[in-house]
Amino acid sequence: MELQKAVFPPIIAVFNHKGGVAKTTTAGNLAACLAAFGYRVVLADLDAQGNATGSFGILPLPPVGAMDVITGRVRLDEALIPTSFPGLSLLPATTQLRTAEQELGAHERSHLALRTAFASQNIAAHAHIVIIDCPPSLGTITGNALAAAAAVLIPARPDPYSHEGLVNTWHEIKRLRQNANATLNVAGILLTMTGEDTTGGDVARSMRAEFGDQVYAIAIENDPKVTEAAQMGVPVSVLDPDGGAGLGYLQATSELITRLRRHARHDIHALAEPLPLITAQNTLRDWRSRLPGLQRRAGANPAWTAVQAANEDADDLPAATAPARTDAPRQGFGWGGLLLTLLLGGVLGAAVTVFSYKDIAGH
Numbered sequence: 085m086e087l088q089k090a091v092f093p094p095i096i097a098v099f100n101h102k103g104g105v106a107k108t109t110t111a112g113n114l115a116a117c118l119a120a121f122g123y124r125v126v127l128a129d130l131d132a133q134g135n136a137t138g139s140f141g142i143l144p145l146p147p148v149g150a151m152d153v154i155t156g157r158v159r160l161d162e163a164l165i166p167t168s169f170p171g172l173s174l175l176p177a178t179t180q181l182r183t184a185e186q187e188l189g190a191h192e193r194s195h196l197a198l199r200t201a202f203a204s205q206n207i208a209a210h211a212h213i214v215i216i217d218c219p220p221s222l223g224t225i226t227g228n229a230l231a232a233a234a235a236v237l238i239p240a241r242p243d244p245y246s247h248e249g250l251v252n253t254w255h256e257i258k259r260l261r262q263n264a265n266a267t268l269n270v271a272g273i274l275l276t277m278t279g280e281d282t283t284g285g286d287v288a289r290s291m292r293a294e295f296g297d298q299v300y301a302i303a304i305e306n307d308p309k310v311t312e313a314a315q316m317g318v319p320v321s322v323l324d325p326d327g328g329a330g331l332g333y334l335q336a337t338s339e340l341i342t343r344l345r346r347h348a349r350h351d352i353h354a355l356a357e358p359l360p361l362i363t364a365q366n367t368l369r370d371w372r373s374r375l376p377g378l379q380r381r382a383g384a385n386p387a388w389t390a391v392q393a394a395n396e397d398a399d400d401l402p403a404a405t406a407p408a409r410t411d412a413p414r415q416g417f418g419w420g421g422l423l424l425t426l427l428l429g430g431v432l433g434a435a436v437t438v439f440s441y442k443d444i445a446g447h
Contacts, residue, residue: 090203093353094344095214096271097233100240101256102249103220106276108135109310109320110239110333111217116319117337118213119171120367121358126164126173126211130198130225132184134177136217140167141317142176149178153205154197154228155187160205169322169371173210184225194224195264199232208353213344222256230257231264234352235271237340242275242288250291267351272343274336275303300339304332318375325368334365 098111108131115127129136134145142165152158153175164173180187188194207214216229230236236257240250250273261268273295275288292299307329313320324330341358348354358364 091208091351091353092202092232092234093208093211093213094235094355095202095207095216095233096340096344097216097218097229097236098239099218099226099230099236099253100238100246100249101220101222101253102246105239105241105246105249106304106310107220107239108139108217109314110237110274110276110304111215112136112139113319113321113330113333114237114337114340115172115215116169117321117334117364117368118215118341119169120321120334120364120371121337121341122171122364123212123355123358124171124173124210126175126207126214128175128214128216128229129177130181130229131177131217131219132179132181132225133219134181137174137176139314139317139319140174142174143317145178146176147178149176149180151178151180151184151187153201154184156201156204160201160207160210164210168374181225185223188224188228195227195231198228202232212353212355227260227264230260230268233265233268234349235269235344237271238273239276240273240291241277242284242291244283244287247287247291267349269347270298271340273299275299277306278303279306300336302332302335302339304329304336316375322368322371322375325365325372330368331365334361334368338364 096114098107098114100107111127115125118125127136127140128150130150134143137143137145137149146165148158148163150163153160153163160175163175165176166173188197202214216233218226218229238250238253240246257268257270273291275291278284278288288303305328307320307324307327309324309327310320310329313323316323319333320327321330321333325334338358338361341355345355345357359367
């Protein structure tokens, strides 16, 4: 298939020139939510750190992945890994991405390597939409992602330093339009890690005033469930689809779909109408209920938490995800034993008392 005649699915690069803005978290959750809305999705992890790959529980990094597809060493269907979530496949990062600058830098038109691979491997046969997790630096790999993308989604944390990074990212996108991808659009700016901090609120308002409707109406709040989800190797939208960040990402995905369908292009396959938001949320809840070792909290709180229902359930979990026991009996004599020892008196009682104090201090 010739590159200029190829018709691609929408390819969305998640990129910000500044790190620490929840870029990888955003990419993974958008991909999961898009699958819940009924689309076939490929999440391409082009960051050498491999955090997007690890966020789906795939560690250590596999031997074959994105870099092999970019260089033509393997076919796309040989590198794709199906996830536990129907419709979502992962093009994983590998350690070879660390040498991408040297491997691709010497080749002419090296910035088009990913686009050429997607065209020759007919990426449209594998996905209705592609999400790319980019490295934070603007090097060869990020250049490939932005040259292949139809649009860029920019996660931005509302703080002064992130605001400066957002402005720099905007200028980089303009430069790339001139040099590498004239049709590159902006799929919007998604505010992440928001909270009740006064300074953050002021910066968020400043961003909305400066960039207008490019900023999503939905913002992703700072939520401890994000860290818990990362430790468990699942997106927070699956771990806690009714919580602050989980529901926020679902709503942001709905807004992304609306933006993409509103600006249809002749060289991009149009997205079909998504499933209703409540259906997508119920799908995420269903995926959530199937995760091992997890159950819903009692009461009206819709959030989810890790629990240990039985010893055999915990044995099935990876060491990193098995919750610690809180009902285990304390070792040593405890206060009751200490009191009994004091009542015994005598030399033997005194000796046992000393031992009991040491035992309690050690636990």
